[in-house]
Amino acid sequence: MNDALLDSRGGQLLAGLAAGAAGVAGSYAATGSTPAFVASPVERTLSRTMPGEIVTFAIETLGSLGQQLNLLTAVVLVWLLFATGITGAILAGRRANNRVVPTLGTAVVTWLVTAGLTGRLVLALGPVVPSVAVVALAQAFDAYRTSTDPISSKRRRALSTVGVALGATAVGVGVGWRRTSTGGTAPSLEGQGVDDDDVQAKLDTAEERSFDIDGIEPLVSENFYEVDINAVDPNPTVEEYTLSITGAVESEVTVDYDELREMNAVNQFSTLRCVGDSLNGSKIDTALWTGVPLRRLVERAGVRSDCDCVLLKAEDGYEVEFPMEAFNRGLAVYGMNGNKLPRGHGYPVRAVIPGHWGEVNTKWLTEIELLNREVDGYWEQRGWEGTGPVKPTATLKHDAILDSGERQLAGHAYAGLRGVSKVEVSTDGGDSWSEATLSEPLPAAEGDGPAQDAWRQWQYSYDPPGSTHTAVVRMVDRDGNVQTSEETGPVPTGPSGWVTKEFQS
Numbered sequence: 001m002n003d004a005l006l007d008s009r010g011g012q013l014l015a016g017l018a019a020g021a022a023g024v025a026g027s028y029a030a031t032g033s034t035p036a037f038v039a040s041p042v043e044r045t046l047s048r049t050m051p052g053e054i055v056t057f058a059i060e061t062l063g064s065l066g067q068q069l070n071l072l073t074a075v076v077l078v079w080l081l082f083a084t085g086i087t088g089a090i091l092a093g094r095r096a097n098n099r100v101v102p103t104l105g106t107a108v109v110t111w112l113v114t115a116g117l118t119g120r121l122v123l124a125l126g127p128v129v130p131s132v133a134v135v136a137l138a139q140a141f142d143a144y145r146t147s148t149d150p151i152s153s154k155r156r157r158a159l160s161t162v163g164v165a166l167g168a169t170a171v172g173v174g175v176g177w178r179r180t181s182t183g184g185t186a187p188s189l190e191g192q193g194v195d196d197d198d199v200q201a202k203l204d205t206a207e208e209r210s211f212d213i214d215g216i217e218p219l220v221s222e223n224f225y226e227v228d229i230n231a232v233d234p235n236p237t238v239e240e241y242t243l244s245i246t247g248a249v250e251s252e253v254t255v256d257y258d259e260l261r262e263m264n265a266v267n268q269f270s271t272l273r274c275v276g277d278s279l280n281g282s283k284i285d286t287a288l289w290t291g292v293p294l295r296r297l298v299e300r301a302g303v304r305s306d307c308d309c310v311l312l313k314a315e316d317g318y319e320v321e322f323p324m325e326a327f328n329r330g331l332a333v334y335g336m337n338g339n340k341l342p343r344g345h346g347y348p349v350r351a352v353i354p355g356h357w358g359e360v361n362t363k364w365l366t367e368i369e370l371l372n373r374e375v376d377g378y379w380e381q382r383g384w385e386g387t388g389p390v391k392p393t394a395t396l397k398h399d400a401i402l403d404s405g406e407r408q409l410a411g412h413a414y415a416g417l418r419g420v421s422k423v424e425v426s427t428d429g430g431d432s433w434s435e436a437t438l439s440e441p442l443p444a445a446e447g448d449g450p451a452q453d454a455w456r457q458w459q460y461s462y463d464p465p466g467s468t469h470t471a472v473v474r475m476v477d478r479d480g481n482v483q484t485s486e487e488t489g490p491v492p493t494g495p496s497g498w499v500t501k502e503f504q505s
């Protein structure tokens with residue numbers, strides 16, 4: 001009676017699944033969370049081909065969890081692909097009565113799939129080793145079977161195979177995890193075109209001018225939001241990094257990282273807000289950005305755009321088109337709060353464009369294409385209209401009873417280039433309004449004035465009436481325009497409306 005595990009269909013499939021799982025983890029161990037991870041290109045394809053309505057729905061209901069689910073789906077698809085190929089190799093080996101075919105076939109299948117998907121020939125060896133090891137061990141277990149009780153020993157060999165694969169998978173995931181988390185630190189930004197004293201002075205000023213209130217971000221955010229089209233961020237190196245200026249230009253220009261770093265840099269506070277933020281949401285943050293004026297780069301190429309519009313392209317396949325006028329105010333940024341730009345915020349270089357919605361602030365920027373007619377970018381193809389100026393907003397993020405018995409309310413206000421002149425608070429549902437205290441404006445990039453495009457904090461304290469009442473917050477821009485009370489959701493032009501909160505006493 002033949003009781004070899006790998007002679008039964010079930011056993012072959014089990015070994016295939018086990019070796020496939022070890023292979024996926026092996027790829028992760030070799031690459032960490034980078035585009036060279038075998039599931040990453042699959043996840044990108046999934047999110048790119050998903051209908052815009054579903055992407056938008058996922059953003060609104062799941063946030064970044066939607067992307068994690070996408071990645072999980074991609075991992076499962078690759079796992080099944082590996083398992084199918086490996087099971088086929090085992091089957092072919094049995095048919096040919098050849099002991100080499102299963103391991104060799106496993107090596108070929110896992111390497112080809114990974115190299116084919118990622119284009120990284122050496123890193124594609126990551127899945128080969130653990131997958132082959134699991135198949136080889138399953139064969140070895142079969143070869144050394146000695147038990148007189150074939151059924152239980154077959155079960156034992158099946159369990160051993162699965163156990164080995166689980167162990168290899170756990171180790172692979174652990175190694176990949178460590179690789180990812182140690183690669184993400186942002187070293188400090190020094191020298192080469194950067195006025196370090198100015199950076200430090202501006203950060204100190206931001207700290208001094210921030211209210212000392214728990215629960216709201218200081219003027220320079222401690223926890224800057226992130227929005228990405230993919231679950232796995234690109235990880236370009238500065239050695240291979242280049243930025244090209246192409247399209248409607250007199251001559252194309254390409255600069256590398258060192259050339260950018262040698263140009264005189266500007267240190268500028270700017271607030272970013274995502275068009276997909278919610279009313280009183282948290283996809284709004286501020287940093288001190290260090291970079292080179294984009295205008296100086298395109299001047300080298302000589303602009304001849306008919307539409308006065310520009311398309312920014314990025315390493316992750318992201319694209320966004322918007323007016324030249326806004327672009328000309330922007331920076332090619334490589335520093336954030338005195339550190340090199342972190343990977344999640346676009347390392348090594350991103351665009352920061354004052355006054356417009358977050359989506360134009362292209363991360364991992366690789367190409368600036370001057371256009372002769374307008375096109376739709378990534379989000380516009382999916383139904384959003386988020387390339388223009390941001391909508392004004394006043395958030396209400398904190399409420400507390402002070403020792404004095406007063407209730408303190410606080411939040412942020414931001415209106416892009418329109419500027420915030422005041423925040424008004426009502427504690428009677430909008431019948432009467434009082435002016436809140438604003439934090440002093442952050443300093444401008446150059447000179448003594450206020451920053452053009454940075455939020456302000458507000459706070460307001462009042463004697464609680466002791467009965468149910470509603471607080472309402474609204475902001476007024478520099479020209480005296482009151483932020484609209486009309487409430488809309490984020491799709492397609494960004495959220496609007498006044499933030500309200502009901503208190504029981």
Ligand SMILES: Nc1nc2c(c(=O)[nH]1)N[C@H]1C(S)=C(S)[C@@H](COP(=O)(O)O)O[C@H]1N2
Binds near residue numbers: 228274315318
């Ligand atoms: N290359 C690239 N740039 C990008 C994105 C992206 O997914 N890929 N997301 C955009 C969106 S929608 C926003 S709101 C901002 C967010 O920047 P942050 O992640 O640094 O906060 O980056 C923009 N730039």
Ligand SMILES: [Mo]
Binds near residue numbers: 273358359
């Ligand atoms: Mo965004």
